[in-house]
Amino acid sequence: MSQIHVSTTINGDATEFLCEPDETLLDALRDRLGLTGSKEGCGTGDCGACSVTVNGRLVCSCLMLAAEAEDAEVTTIEGMAEGEALHPLQRKFIEHAALQCGICTPGILVAAKALLEQNPAPTETEARYWLAGNLCRCTGYDKIIRAVMDAAAEMRGEMRRAS
Numbered sequence: 311m312s313q314i315h316v317s318t319t320i321n322g323d324a325t326e327f328l329c330e331p332d333e334t335l336l337d338a339l340r341d342r343l344g345l346t347g348s349k350e351g352c353g354t355g356d357c358g359a360c361s362v363t364v365n366g367r368l369v370c371s372c373l374m375l376a377a378e379a380e381d382a383e384v385t386t387i388e389g390m391a392e393g394e395a396l397h398p399l400q401r402k403f404i405e406h407a408a409l410q411c412g413i414c415t416p417g418i419l420v421a422a423k424a425l426l427e428q429n430p431a432p433t434e435t436e437a438r439y440w441l442a443g444n445l446c447r448c449t450g451y452d453k454i455i456r457a458v459m460d461a462a463a464e465m466r467g468e469m470r471r472a473s
Contacts, residue, residue: 318379320345321389329376335369336360338376339386347387347416351445358444361417362386368424387416390423398461399423406457410448418444422458430466434459 313328320343329338339345339362348371351359355370362371363385364378390397399422402408409415418441425432425440432440437458438451446454 314377316377316380318382318384320384321386327376331375331377333376334372335362335364335374335376335379335384336371338379339371339384342376345386345388348420349413349416351413351417356445357414358417358421358441359414361420361444363420363424366424366427368421385420387420390419397423398464399426399458402457402461402464403454406453406460408449408453408457410446414444414446414448418446418454422461425458426462426465430462432459432462437462 311331314331315326315328316338317324317326319325320339325343327338327342329342336348336350339348348362349359350372351357353372355373358370360371361368363369364374364382366383391400399419403415403419421441421444422437425437429436434455437455441451441454441458
């Protein structure tokens with residue numbers, strides 16, 4: 311099979327790469343572009359560890375072909391911080407100890423960011439529903455939800471009392 315040339319934007323940077331016709335976006339990100347933040351947890355779209363946004367839409371990169379990223383805007387976990395400054399979600403995950411082994415964390419952070427971009431003031435129920443596609447085998451979800459809710463409040467300029 312001949313490789314496909316893909317021109318896309320990843321984390322704000324114009325990017326070009328060659329991929330196989332059946333290669334997933336996850337594999338291209340990790341193996342061709344060295345963006346190893348997105349993880350393969352299941353390979354079937356059931357765990358959310360590989361979550362990225364494509365044109366603002368949350369997707370499992372293990373289910374999307376790399377060639378489908380042509381002319382798209384892809385954002386991965388590597389595009390979340392601004393230089394050395396962590397995104398509020400990243401800071402709150404650290405503050406609330408909302409991570410353990412780290413396999414699921416990038417996907418959850420990307421998903422939570424997508425949530426807050428669509429709904430800056432989610433209820434706890436809305437946050438839990440939105441993140442239901444992201445599985446964590448190490449921690450309970452309470453710390454994750456507290457971190458998301460705290461980050462949302464901070465991003466809205468509100469002070470949130472520690473839970």
